[in-house]
Amino acid sequence: MQNSPFRNAAQREADRAAKRDAVLRAAVRMFNERGFFATSLDDVAASLGISKRTIYHYLANKDQVLLECITIGLEQLLEAADEARAEPGSGRDRLVKFLRRYVEINMDDFGICVSRTGEEALSRESLPRYRALKKKIDVAMRQILAEAVEDGSIGPIDVKMTAFTLAGALNWPGRWYDPKGALTPAEISEAMVKVLMGGLDPRS
Amino acid sequence: MQNSPFRNAAQREADRAAKRDAVLRAAVRMFNERGFFATSLDDVAASLGISKRTIYHYLANKDQVLLECITIGLEQLLEAADEARAEPGSGRDRLVKFLRRYVEINMDDFGICVSRTGEEALSRESLPRYRALKKKIDVAMRQILAEAVEDGSIGPIDVKMTAFTLAGALNWPGRWYDPKGALTPAEISEAMVKVLMGGLDPRS
DNA sequence: AGCACAATACACTTGTGAGTGCATATTGAT
DNA sequence: ATCAATATGCACTCACAAGTGTATTGTGCT
Structure with a gap:
C-alpha cells in the first residue's frame, strides 16, 4: 500500500506545494528586506540555489x-x-x-x-x-x-x-x-x- | 533700478527655484499616484511638457x-x-x-x-x-x-x-x-x- | 558686437530584469 | 523497457528607463 498510486499522487502534490511554499517564503523575506522592486526573481532563485525558470514552474509571474x-x-x-x-x-x-x-x-x-x-x-x-x-x-x-x-x-x-x-x-x-x-x-x-x-x- | 544686476540675478535664481519646485511638485504627484518605481522621469517630464534632460538640469538624479x-x-x-x-x-x-x-x-x-x-x-x-x-x-x-x-x-x-x-x-x-x-x-x-x-x- | 553661460532638446548608450523556447534529467505508470 | 509527465537549467529576447554627449537657442554682461 505504501506504493499505491493514491499515496504517490498525494505525496507528489504535497512535494509540489512544499516547494511552492519555499519559493514564497524566500521571496517574501527578500521583499521585506530590500523591497519588492529591488528584488529580482533571479535573486530569489539564487537564494534557494535554483534557477529562475524553476520559479516560473510553480508561479505564473x-x-x-x-x-x-x-x-x-x-x-x-x-x-x-x-x-x-x-x-x-x-x-x-x-x-x-x-x-x-x-x-x-x-x-x-x-x-x-x-x-x-x-x-x-x-x-x-x-x-x-x-x-x-x-x-x-x-x-x-x-x-x-x-x-x-x-x-x-x-x-x-x-x-x-x-x-x-x-x-x-x-x-x-x-x-x-x-x-x-x-x-x-x-x-x-x-x-x-x-x-x-x-x-x-x-x-x- | 528694476534693471539692476542684483534684481536680475535674484530674479534668475527665483526663476530657477520655481522651476525646480514645479518639477518636484509634478514628480511627487506622480509618485503618489502610481508609485515611485512605476514613475519614470520621462513621464514626469512629459507631464510638464518638457524633456527629461531638463529635469537633470535641476536635479542630479x-x-x-x-x-x-x-x-x-x-x-x-x-x-x-x-x-x-x-x-x-x-x-x-x-x-x-x-x-x-x-x-x-x-x-x-x-x-x-x-x-x-x-x-x-x-x-x-x-x-x-x-x-x-x-x-x-x-x-x-x-x-x-x-x-x-x-x-x-x-x-x-x-x-x-x-x-x-x-x-x-x-x-x-x-x-x-x-x-x-x-x-x-x-x-x-x-x-x-x-x-x-x-x-x-x-x-x- | 560678441562672449559666456544657462536652458533645453534629441538621440544615444547601457544595464537590468521579466519572461520564454528549448534541451535535458528524473520518475511514476504500464 | 518504454512512455508520458514533471522538474529543472541554460541561454536568449525584449522592453524599458536611467543617465549622458552634443548641439542649439536664448539672454544678460561688457
Whole structure:
C-alpha cells in the first residue's frame, strides 16, 4: 500500500506545494528586506540555489508571487478575526484579543509584506482580489468594534474612524519591527494595545 | 533700478527655484499616484511638457528627486513640532495641536509621499539624511509627549511605545486619503485625534 | 558686437530584469 | 523497457528607463 498510486499522487502534490511554499517564503523575506522592486526573481532563485525558470514552474509571474504572499498575510488576519469573534467574554475582550493578534501577525514575514506593500506594487488584475480581502478585514474590524460598543464594554465611538485609526497603528510595526531588537512581538503588541485601548474604555 | 544686476540675478535664481519646485511638485504627484518605481522621469517630464534632460538640469538624479520631496514633507512635520512647542497652554494642548497638524500634513502631496515611501526606495547615500530627519521627528514627538506627562495633563504612559503607536496611526491617512472623498483633512484629523487622545487623557 | 553661460532638446548608450523556447534529467505508470 | 509527465537549467529576447554627449537657442554682461 505504501506504493499505491493514491499515496504517490498525494505525496507528489504535497512535494509540489512544499516547494511552492519555499519559493514564497524566500521571496517574501527578500521583499521585506530590500523591497519588492529591488528584488529580482533571479535573486530569489539564487537564494534557494535554483534557477529562475524553476520559479516560473510553480508561479505564473512575479506579480503572482507577490499576490500569494500578501494573500497569506491577509488570510492570517481574517483567521484572527474569526477566532476572536468565536471567543467568549465581553465585546471588549474579543476586541483586545483581535488587536493583540493583529499586531503580532504584522511582525511575521507575510504580515510584514502586507503592511509594506501598497497597491502600486500589484498589477491591475491582482487588485480586485487584494481589495476584496482588505475590505473583508475592515468589515470584520468594524463588526468587532460595533459589538463591543453594543454591549457597552467600550465607550461609544465613531466605528469607521476608529477602525482606520487602529489599522494604521497596528500596521506600523511592520515597518520598524526588528527581530534582533530588544522587544519581542508579544511585548510590543501588549504595549500598543494598552495605549490604544485607553481611548476605547468606558469613562466614568 | 528694476534693471539692476542684483534684481536680475535674484530674479534668475527665483526663476530657477520655481522651476525646480514645479518639477518636484509634478514628480511627487506622480509618485503618489502610481508609485515611485512605476514613475519614470520621462513621464514626469512629459507631464510638464518638457524633456527629461531638463529635469537633470535641476536635479542630479531620480534618487535626489525623491529625497527632496521627502525632505519637504519631513520638514513640514518638524515645523509643526516647533510651532506646537511654542504654543501656550498645557502639555496636552500642545500635543493635540501637534497631532492635528501632523495628520493634515500627511494628507498633503509631500506628506503623502513621506508616508508612502519606505527606506527601500532611497539610495545608500540618501539614507543617512532621511534617517536623521525621521529621528528628529521622533525625538520631537517624544519630547512633546514627555512634557504633557510631566505637567499631568495626560496620563502616565510609556512615551516610546506611545510615540510609535501614534506615528503609525497618524501616517495611515497618507495611504487611503482621497481628496475626492467625503471627508476633509480637517475632519479626518479631528476624528482621529479624538480617538487617540481618549487613551491619553487622565482617568479618574 | 560678441562672449559666456544657462536652458533645453534629441538621440544615444547601457544595464537590468521579466519572461520564454528549448534541451535535458528524473520518475511514476504500464 | 518504454512512455508520458514533471522538474529543472541554460541561454536568449525584449522592453524599458536611467543617465549622458552634443548641439542649439536664448539672454544678460561688457
